[in-house]
Amino acid sequence: MLIDDNYADCLLAEEALNYPGLDCEFTFSESGPAVLESFKAGARLPDLLLLDINMPAMNGFEILKVIKTTSELRHLPVGILSTSRKPEDITAAYDLQANFYIVKPVEFSGxxxxxSGLLSFWRNAMLAAWS
Incomplete structure (x- = not known):
């Protein structure tokens, strides 16, 4: 799942994950508060959550903080997917217990x-944890 207020970025991520052989169920939302409410109401948690940083209402850091301080959600793997290369953003993400921080490349192929590399890594990490 991706939470990003830029609909075009969500569609690009969906297109990137529709690559043959990835076999991924992808969902996205433009509203962090709406997703958090759905989680609190018992919605199925994604295997992996990606957050943009700069969003209205709640930014990615605020969403991450809520997730990591909510006992029912804190084990959800969450990563930041952002255009920001600022060291203070990267540090803030890890201080809030992000599992990873990825800077979006400019080109679609990248x-x-x-x-796809992230998805492959995460699947292997999950399998290793349950082996």
């Missing part, structure tokens, strides 16, 4: 490779 974005696709990045997301």
């Amino acid at each position: 974005f696709q490779a990045q997301l």
Whole structure:
């Protein structure tokens, strides 16, 4: 799942994850507060949550903080997917217990490779944890 207020970025991520052979169920939302409410209401949690930083209402850091301080959600793997390369943003993400921080590449092919690599890594990490 991706939470990003930029609909075009959500569609690009969806397109990148529709790459043949990835076999990924992808959802996105433009509203962090709406997603948090759905989680609190018992919605199925995603296997992996990606957050943009700069969003109205609640930014990615605020969403991450709520998730990591809510006992029912704190084990949800959450990463930041942002255009920001600022060291203070990267540090803030890890201080809030983000599992990873990815800087979005400019070219679509790089974005696709990045997301497919992330998905492959995460699947292998999950399998290793349950083996």
